[in-house]
Amino acid sequence: MSGLDSSARSLAAAHLTACDREPIHILGTLQPHGFLLALDGPELRVVQASANVPDLPGRPAAEIHGMPLRRAVPEVFDAVAAYRAAEPEGAGASHLGSVTLDTVEGLRSYDLAAHPSAGLLVLECEEIASEAASARSLDALYPRLSAFVEGLHAAASVPDLCALLARDIRHITGFDRALVYRFDRDWHGTVVAEDGNGVLPSYLDLRFPASDIPAQARELYRRNRLRIIPDAGYAPVPIRPTLTPATGQPLDLSQSILRSVSPVHVEYMRNMGTQASMSVSILVDGALWGLISCHNKAPRRVPLQARNACDFLTRIFALQLAAMEGRAAAEQRIRLGAIQARLLGYMAEEEQFIDGLLHHPEDVLALADAAGAAVVTAERCELLGRTPSADEVRGLHAWLSRHRSKDRVFVTDALGEAYPPAAAFADRASGVLAISISQKYPSYVLWFRPEVVQTVRWGGNPNKAATPDPAAGGDRLHPRKSFEIWKETVQGRALPWSEAEIGAAKDLRAAVLGIVLRRAEELAALSEELQRSNKELEAFSYSVSHDLRAPFRHIVGYSELLRSRETDRLTDKGRHYVDTIAEAALSAGRLVDNLLAFSQMGRNSLNRVTGDMTLLVEEVRRKMMRDLPPERVIRWQIGPLGRVYADPVMLRLAIENLLSNAVKYTRDKSEAMIEVGRAPDRDGEAAFFVRDNGVGFDMSYVGKLFGVFQRLHRVEEFEGTGIGLANVRRIVERHGGRTWAEGSLGAGATFHFTLPLREGGR
Incomplete structure (x- = not known):
């Protein structure tokens, strides 16, 4: 089946917008497995109540409006008063424990939850199902929680993490199916993990359109992490009165546990063949990453303790997910940072900085993981790798100059949608990442990615039907009735650019502009990248x-x-x-x-204190010696070094780098000699040095010693990352000091640094 045409996409967008306007947070009704009271004022008077409030002996439900909570439901008063007195943070629902009410129909047990809403306190009493007793015990849940946390450490990838989460959530809840559903940048969702018992069909790897979960629903998922619908066939319970007396507005139920469900969503569930569902939001850094979506063919209640366990598992999962994705992104940024550093060095060495890019095409392409690239100015059009023709690139350059002149960086993985002539060269450039490299002239570096034709497996036809509905004043959106696999061939798209790749391109742009402004040395260093990391x-x-x-x-x-x-x-x-x-x-x-x-x-910023430099160096030396093999012979000569005014944590790091270098570069000596001393103070500075009798260095390269990733010895000879001395310089300069070095090949080296004698001294 071919891809959606533009008119179909426009219609779908219009339908989605209509669905976005549905006020699902103020529907004014509840699900019937509990009741609600809206309380106001210091006496917690009942100003609104759901129609299913139970009758208590001597207190008919019809008389509850205007009554203080102490008289309306005395059994819950103490818990609610304690909650209000604690002044809870945030707007989310807080669980207050459980209570048993002696109603006219017999004893009923409830779990209590409360949350603020527009100046009111909303109390929800969720009835406890009798079959939930065995699942309420913390002892019953703890082994599963513990095993889950252990499993997180063993998971080697994000798919492994998601599969573990789906399995454990389904085990705890007993639902027929548990899905882990991930949003993409267009808010389409893909089922990335699934666990089921075979009662419901598998949705693994299927994609669902953004219109299934419109914008306001996604916002509610972000604000209210856990949502349960025990029975999709329920009869909604109205809240009376409909409007809050003090405001004349409907009661905001965004944080409600019992909040009723959109009729569109109920219809959606029926079409899926499910009668019960539960969702838990997966939030990473406060943003909605995805959902855990659980379904059951028959109605099903999940007790509060089990739901809390699911919420806890999901939070732990989200932390591990963030760590795993953050680690991968950091590794990518470091790798791209090294490439960028090389390119900056190449450009700084060339009379025409653009030649530094053209003479090293492998690094230029690797910086953005691109198949081709181009450097285009008014006079030149240089092509690298697999690209459109020079005339096609010139046409794209002219379009960027006319229509995107204010964009410092232009990024797309579907160039043909923004620039229709690109359809002719989609096989070479469906994806484009472009940076402007001049503040005054239309000059660009462009990276290209080819088209990747994909077959997307949708969970049913994503084009929703709208039918006339005069009562609603227009068309009504209906969810699709079939969830059979519906395939769409997506053309004209490349693999999307990652945030790290876009960031590397932006950093390169800034560096190029810096070189043009004769600031190459400052921007060639990766200190900003390391600080950001x-x-x-x-x-x-x-x-x-x-x-x-x-x-x-x-x-x-x-x-x-x-x-x-x-x-x-x-x-x-x-x-x-x-x-x-x-x-x-x-x-x-x-x-x-x-x-x-x-x-x-x-x-925090620098935390300077006065400390004994000799003691600090001696502590670092002892720690370092514990890690050396016993056969190493080192003769140390330290001090006296006096006292300094500095941040002890940062200064310790600088000393560790200098001493570890001295130990490393003297390891071929039968007897190493390392001296740490203090020169006479002058010009308000205390001057220190670290001297060794190791391999030394050629003074003609002394200018590179303190640069990021600069090495004067092969890595096969001496291990290291090449940033130790750069960190020393950065730490010393943050204190207002200076660094320099002296040495000769085979005759050792001496590294000097200064620190101000008083705060702010230079």
Whole structure:
């Protein structure tokens, strides 16, 4: 089946827009497996209530409006009052425990949840199904949680992580099918992992259109992570009155657990052949990465504790996912940074900097993982690799100059959609990444990727039908009735450019402009790239530490609740399990707090204190000697070095780099000699040196010593990354000091650095 034409895509976009306008957060109804009270004021008076509030002895449901909560439902008052007094952070629902009400129809047990909404406090009481008793025990869930965390460490890839999550979520919930559904940049979703019992058909590897989950639904998924529909055939329960008396607006149920479901979504579920569903949002760095979507052929209730376990598993999964994807992205950035550094060096050596690119086509193509590239100015059109013809590239250059002149970077994986003449050379350039390399003239570096023809397997025809609906004032969007595999051949598209590749192109553009402005040396260094990578790693460490605090607090809290409220029902072994869980969670929480403090320290500016330089060098030396083989003979000569005013963490790193270099480059000596000393102070600076009798270096290359990735010895002779001395220079310069070196081949080397004698001194 051929790809969608432009008119079909326009119609689909119009339908999606109509669906986007559905007010699913203010439908004014609930699912019937619980009831809701909207409370106002210091007395928590009931201003709105769902129509299914149970009658209590002496308090008919019809009389509840305007009544203080203490009289309306006295059994829940203490829990709600404690929640309000605690002033909870955020707008999400908080679980307050469980309660049993003696209604006129008999005893009923409920799980309580509360959240703020437009100045009101919304209390939801979800009825506890009798068959959920066995699943409510933390002991029953803990082994699965523990095994899941262990499995995360063994997972070698993102697909492995997703498969593990789908399996464990389905095991905990008992649903017929559990899917891990990932969004792409256009918000289409693909099922990347699945676990099922065969009752429902497999959707693995199928794609679903963005219109299945419109924009406002995605926002609700982001804000309210867990959603359950026990029975799609339910009769909605209205909230009375429909509008909040104080505001005249419908009650916002964005954070509601019991919130009713869009009629379109109910129809969608029926068409899928499912009667119950549950979804858990997968958030990475606060953005919606995907969903865990669970389905059951028959109605099914999932108890609160099981749902909380699913939420906990998903958060842990998201942290591991972010770590894995972040590590891959960081590795790619470092690799591209090394290529960029080489290109900058080549350009700096050429009289015409563009020749530095043209003489090294392999690195130019590798920087963006492209099949071809072009450097185009008003006078030149130079082609590298597999590209369109010179005339075709000239035409594209003219279009970019006319229509994209304000774009510093132009990126697309479907050039033909923006520039129709590109259809003629789609096999060579369906994807284009272009950077402007002049502030004044229309000059560009362009990278090309060829068309990759794909067959996309959709879960049913993604073109939704709209039928006239006079009551709605126009057409009504209906979900498709069939989810049989529907294939679409996608043409005119290349593999998308990654953020790291786009970032590398942007950095190259900045560097080229810097060379034109005679700032090649400053931009050739990779200090900015390394600083950005460090900040990302620090931010990730901070995020992991911060996000883990709440789950551990929940574990401790529920353990304490279980120990205090269920102690008569627990065996000695059960109490031991609960104590062990609480102790482990407290220990992990302390570890997280320490990690958080560490990451915050790394995010702060210099923290200078006065310290003993001799003690610092001696500590580094002792630590280094513990890692050396016993046959190494090193004669050390240290100090006295006096006191310095510096950041001790950064200064330690600089000393470690200098001493490790001295140890490394003297390892061929039968007796190495390493001296650390202090020269006479002058001009407000304390001057230090590290001298060794190692292999030394040729002074004609001294200018390269402190550069990023600059090495004067082959890696086969001496290991290293080539950034140690660059870090030394960066640390010293941040303190306001200077670095330089002296040496000769075979006769050792001396590295000097200075530190101001007082804060701000230079």
